């Protein structure tokens with residue numbers, strides 16, 4: 001265990017140690033099943049219970065009522081970029097509205113354009129994706145089949161400070177890197193999805209929280225795997241699901257409920273953690289340059305630059321000697337990125353903050 005580093009990877013990313021230990025303890029034999037979750041049928045009573053429990057715990061965490069389903073799908077967040085327009089844009093009377101606050105939103109637009117008409121209602125490109133829009137600047141179309149946002153842009157470290165009000169059209173959200181980081185007023189959303197490997201589990205499973213009314217609007221003229229309805233009708237067992245991933249998402253959700261005490265508690269911890277790093281950035285603003293505007297700084301991905309690429313290379317090398325790893329920013333924006341998802345311990349963030357102070361005073 002002492003070999004574990006503080007892993008700031010953007011994804012796949014750190015998982016809660018108690019969750020890993022629980023999975024380890026059950027890996028060769030699930031209680032009562034006589035075999036591992038990797039070895040049992042998805043039609044078995046044991047797996048059906050795992051899946052139902054995972055759905056119930058995710059719904060409880062998000063406060064989702066009977067008008068929502070939680071689906072566990074495959075294909076990552078990327079497949080949702082295509083499934084959403086295939087189901088809701090094909091044949092629509094108006095274009096879909098997309099709000100683009102960074103790299104992932106841009107990719108979602110490209111995918112949707114392969115399917116139908118898209119209107120980019122707001123784009124942060126002119127400011128190099130350092131902010132989210134103010135609600136008053138959004139001229140959204142109530143007739144749009146949906147309005148699309150990315151609640152947290154993982155690469156730029158830009159997060160909507162609060163869940164936006166977007167009018168009459170169903171709100172669709174890519175929450176891949178900030179699901180479960182704070183309470184979500186889920187009733188604002190028609191569909192909210194997240195690949196698991198940032199904040200909710202291992203790669204290979206995607207969580208889709210969808211209002212039942214939208215499930216009924218699934219496009220039935222596309223291949224069935226791409227429709228939402230068969231997945232809902234079959235309780236996420238339309239075909240063989242990613243059983244281990246769903247099991248892990250269930251454990252992470254249970255950890256959030258039982259060990260952390262729910263999403264309001266998680267938010268407090270996340271605010272403390274991110275503030276530690278932003279405080280260092282602000283206190284040394286002649287050395288560290290934060291990317292996002294303070295009002296839109298992410299609780300999950302803290303992005304900043306140093307005065308030169310040489311210093312950035314030195315920073316990464318010295319960080320590693322303190323067991324602080326994976327701090328390099330995404331190749332498209334450069335600089336540093338500390339991904340401090342729910343599972344990153346406060347001690348890890350504290351160690352990084354101290355290192356950053358030290359590094360700035362020695363090299364500034």
Ligand SMILES: *Cc1c(COP(=O)(O)O)cnc(C)c1O
Pocket residue numbers: 011075076077078079104150152153154174175176177195198
């Ligand atoms: C990582 C990420 C994706 C891509 O996820 P895949 O599972 O690799 O398809 C999409 N959107 C956001 C916001 C992400 O952070």
